[in-house]
Each structure stands twice: as structure tokens, then as C-alpha cells.
Amino acid sequence: MRKAFSGLAVVLLLVVVAQFFLAGVGAFDTAPNDESFAPHRAVGYLLLLVAIVLTILAAVARMPGRLVGTTGLVAGLMLLQPVIATIAGAFDDGGRSSTAGTIIFGLHAVNALVIAAVLMRVMRQVRELSAEPVS
């Protein structure tokens, strides 16, 4: 089960990288946001789902509490992403973005970096774990 966990964690990290790419593609598309960010949005929900599965896997596999917690943190931060986007959108005046909305939306990008960092930490913890002999 630990193998499954580390495999899935690697997949998660790769998809996170792809997600940055899709955000860039959406940002430079001239179609309305609803349409140009559709792939980014879809992959976002997929990521959240995988992160939740990963957390459950960690808990069921009796991995150290710290690792379960870090993985759960990834899921929590991913859940935060659409919440930030929705709240930022609420400050927009119709189709035009407002200053408040833009600033709040900036947190979406910062949070993305935090997610990537925490995910790296998960990977490191897994590696340390597999370096130890299994008792």
C-alpha cells in the first residue's frame, strides 16, 4: 500500500505541474474565462479527488500521523483553490475585474506554490520512510 501511495503521490506532483501549464494557457487565451479555463478547472477537481484518496490511503495504511497530516494539508489547500477563485470572482463588477478581486485572486497563485511545496515535503517524507527498514 505504501508503494501505491508513493506512486500516486508522484502522479499528483506531475499533474500539479501540468496544472500550472493549463493556467498559463488559459491566461493567454482570449476566450472568456469560463471557457478558456475549463481544462484547468476540470483538472483542479481531479487533483482534489486524488489528494483526498491519497490522504485516506495514508490513514488506512497506518503511515505516520505526520505524513497523513501533510497529505491532508495538500487536500485542504487544494480545496481552498476554487474557494479563492469564487470569492475573488464575487468582487468583480460583472465581466470586468476589480482591484479587490484581482488581489484576492493573486492568492490563488501563491496557494498553488504552497501546494507544490507541501507536496514536495510529502515526497520527502515518503522517501525517508522507505529508507527506514520496515519493522
Place this chain on the structure above:
Amino acid sequence: MTTGLLIIVDDVVALLTVVVWFAAAVTRARRRTRVALAVLAAAVLVTVVRVVTVVLLAGRGWWFVQEKVLLGLPMLGVTAVAAVFLARRPVLGVVALFTTAYAALAGLAVTFAAGYPLAWSTALITVAFVCAAALLTARALAAPVGDVAPGAGLSRRRFISLAGGAVVASTAGAGVGLSFGSPDPVTTGGGPGRPSQTAAPVTQLRGATAPAPGGTLRQHVVTARTATVRLPSGHAIDAWTFDGTAPGPAITAVAGDLIEVRLRNHDIDDGVTLHWHGYDVACGEDGAPGVTQEAVAPGQDFVYRFRADQVGTYWYHTHFASHIGVRKGLYGTLVVTPRETPAGQVDLTLPVHTFDGTVAFADRDARTVPAGTPVRLRLVNTDSDPHRFALAGTPFRVAAVDGRDLHRPGEVRRVGLALAAGGRYDLVFTMPDTAVTLDLDGDRGLTLRPHDDARPSTADTSGWPELDLLRYGTSTAVPFDPDRADRHFTMVLDRGVAMVDGAPAYAHTVNGLGHPSIPDQLVAEGDVVRFTVVNRSLSTHPWHLHGHPVLILSRDGAASSGSPLWMDSFDVRPGEVWEVAFHATNPGIWMNHCHNLPHAEQGMMLRLRYDGVTTPFEGMHASGGPHADGPPHTH
């Protein structure tokens, strides 16, 4: 504080609740006793604040808080009390704190993913989630099973986890099972249901075939085709057009004329229709694909025929995969003038449309209009988002809204005008001997000059207050009594997880459902029908009922006190509650949807069906299959 802002505040406090309860659990798990105690106190405090924000929000309407009051807060309250009492216990305390955090998270998730109305299935799945997370946490925290003395048979811990697992599984199972129950296909709004009687198909509900006495026949052939269009700004864009231009040909008529338009599709692969936005045509002419006709495929055609009995400013657009087609240019204006118009009037029809992020409006060159000339500006919003206009340099009247004249509109100046997606305003004034400018979203849109030397105004219009149409003009009698409605439908608009066209999506929902699962609204001919439209979401929804104008009764409980206000596209902003009514005198099956077209495509669309009317078509697909516009454009 507006309800929209209150919704955001409540969401942020809910988010904070999740964060502090997790912090309390983590600090406790790490045995940082002092910090843990402080964080726990903060968590309790934030929880109390949350109760306050929910109570405040409840004052704005039950729709805004139902799932919070019935599920989110009770779950949070019970787990929080348990956590406070158990906090000192070693393992149990940590589990209880984490469980409270899960409950806070689950409550927030229900608000964002399910909303109103709260379904039993949602409640069961949510409770099961919290219990499952609690059990998993206990499992992760507890010492490995091997440490327990063997041979004791079924240990207490094992028994609890097995029994707990069974309860969780059956609760979740029941919830999932319930969620597959299909909703009633029809809602009657408190009126009688469907009596069995002979049914007439919409295809028989066609428009007049002859003009009124004295009227003429206005024949058009309109061809839908792809074309390169040069915008007033100079940009060239690949557009989908009617007759090679965007906007398409301006269709005009005089009251009583017969309008006949043959729509041909040259090369719009997805298909195309013509919908006469705001014009109360017979249902068979409405251009709703899958409901009143099939979409017109390349090489095919369809003839629309109706009498121009309604004077005013309207527009037409494709209704097939309209979130793409209209945006790409499949639209045009429809203006019907009275038989007698003021001599020498300058009458400008000014549609605004956004192509690839560039706003196209009137050409920016100044026009010369002699002082003293009566001027009518017909503003048409063909976009999916609202636009803000401001007319500087002259007092003016808003003579008509959505094509319908207002009753004794007063002269106004230095006001902003918010125009909903799909909506129209007619502004009238007498040309002064100084320049007049029309600003669009803070930019100069149009300049009229009495002579070449007149300098345009440089006034900053962005701070001007918005004209409230619910208090504009003078009240007068209306043709029906909205207080004696035969049917009353409530539509709560939100975002949530729902099925849209057979696939799960984070949809724009009506009463928690997405198209085509939203029940049809059933009415009978002659009914007075009331809508309560509630916007629980954080985006603006321009509501648009086909085939009928609605009379605006109130917004957020404040009754409309000005001229009777008839609209076909009205903006329901976040947190707003609109009461509107209409007289059901135009039989058919009518689309009733958000005119932010991507929202409609993502589920926010339903049908209003007259009793006894059927359709031979198989139903509207919100999306027109894969986007036929190739890979995304990049800079």
C-alpha cells in the same frame, strides 16, 4: 451591508472556522499544551462568530442559510462541544478536535457543492464523511493493532471500528441511493396539475402570415457564415456572422408590418437558429433548438414570420450553442418604430459586443447633430456580462427599457446606467448646443457634436450613482393583479455539483439542479404567474424568460414604486431577491434561463411549459458538442 457581501463574510468566517479547528487539533496532537489551549479558545470564539453571521444571513431569507442551519451548524456545534469536553483526553481529545475540523469543513463543502435546497442524500453523505474521517483519524493515531494483547477475541477497539465502519457505510450508501431518485419532471407552482386533454405541438403555433392593414411585408434572407470582420477599433477577427457582418443586418420595421426572415446556414457546422430576444413571437417562431425547431444545419434553411406589433428596441441571435455562437458574432438588432415618429429625429441603434476581449461599440468618430434635434439612442447589450453607460453633457430620459416604454420617465443627469446582458435602454434628449458623450464602462463610447468646434465633455462619469429603475418614472395601473397569482415559482440560483446534459459538473444551478434535470414549470393560458428569483451565488445572473415580458414587483422586499417596469432581461445580483410576475397569454414551451450564456450552458436553464402544448423535438442540448473553433488562440 448587502446580502452579497454578507454571504462572502459568512464564507470567510466559515473558512476561518475550518482553519482554527484544524490548528487546534494539530497543536493538541503535537502536545503543545499551552498553544493548543489558546488555539482551542480561538476556535470556540470563531465558532460563535460563525453563529452570528449565519443568524444575520438568515434575516435576509431562509434560502441563504437552510443548509447551514439544518446541517452545518448542528454538526459543528455538537462536535465542538464534545471536543471542548474531551480535549484533555490523550487520543480521544485529538480525535474529537479533528472531527470538529472535519465537521466545519463538511459544512463549508455542503454550502459550496450542494446549497439550497438541502437534500436528505446530501445530509447523509456529509454525516458519513465526517464519521469516516473521525474513524480514520482514530486509526491513524492509535497504536498498531499488533500491540494489543492477542487472544482477547474481538477487542473493544476493533469492535468500535468495525461497527463504526458499518454505520458509516450504510449511511453513505443510503445517501448515495437517495441521490439517484430523479426529481419530478414538472412543477406546478401551486396551480392545478396537467389535466389530460388533446395536445397541440409547438410547430402549429406560428406567427401571422399577413401584415396589419396599412403595413408592408419586410422580407429578408439572412445567411449564417464564417467571415473575417473588421471592428470599429481596427482589429480584424474571425467571426461567425449573419451575412458576413457582425452585428448582422439591422432588421427594422414599422408597427403592423410583417417581418419574414429566411435563415440560411452556409457553413456554421454546429447549426444555427434565430431567437427574437424580447419579442413576444408565437412559440413556433422562437428559435429554441430542440424545443420549437431543429437547429438549421449547413445547407438548410428555416423561415421565421411574425407581425411587428411591438414597438421598441430588440435584438436577435442564434440560440444553438449560443454561448459560442453569439460571442463569435451571430447576432443583430431588431427595431420596430411607431407609424408616426418625430420629424428629423436622430435615431441610433448601438449594440455593444465583446469580440476576443475587445469591446465593439459605435464607431469612435464624432457625429455632428444640429442643436435642437431630438435624439434617441438605443443601447443593446449583446454580451453575457452587464455594461455600464453614462451620458454626459445633457439631461435625458430613459424612454424605454427592454423595448417597452416607461410611464412618465423624468429627466435625469449625472447618473450611471447598468444594462443587463441581453437588455436594452432607449435614451432620449434634445441635442444641446454643446457636445454630448456616451461613456461605456468608463471609456468614451460615442460623441455627438452640434458643430465641429464643440469640445467633448471630459467629465469623469465613473463615480456617478446608478439610476434605480425601480424608482424611476410614475406609477400607473397594470393589466393584471400580481397579488392574485395563480402560480408561484421560486428559483434559487447558485453554484453546485449537479448533472448537466448527463454528466456531473460544478454547475450553475436552479434549486440545486442543472439543465435538463430542472423540472419544467407548468402554467395554463390566462394564469397570472409569479416568480421569486433568489441569487445565492457570488455572480450576477441576468434572468431571461422567452415569449413574455415580466413586470418587476420588488427587489429585496422593496416594492417597485416608479413606472411599471417590464423587462425581459433583469440582473439578479449576488444576494438579491426579485419578485416578478407575468400574464400567461402566449402559449408554448418557452426557455427560461440565465442570459449569461456560459451559465446557461453550464446548467442554468429550464423550460416554462403551457398545459396542452407539446414538442416533437428531443430537447435542447445546452452545448453544441465539441467546440468547432479549433485550438485556443494564443498571443
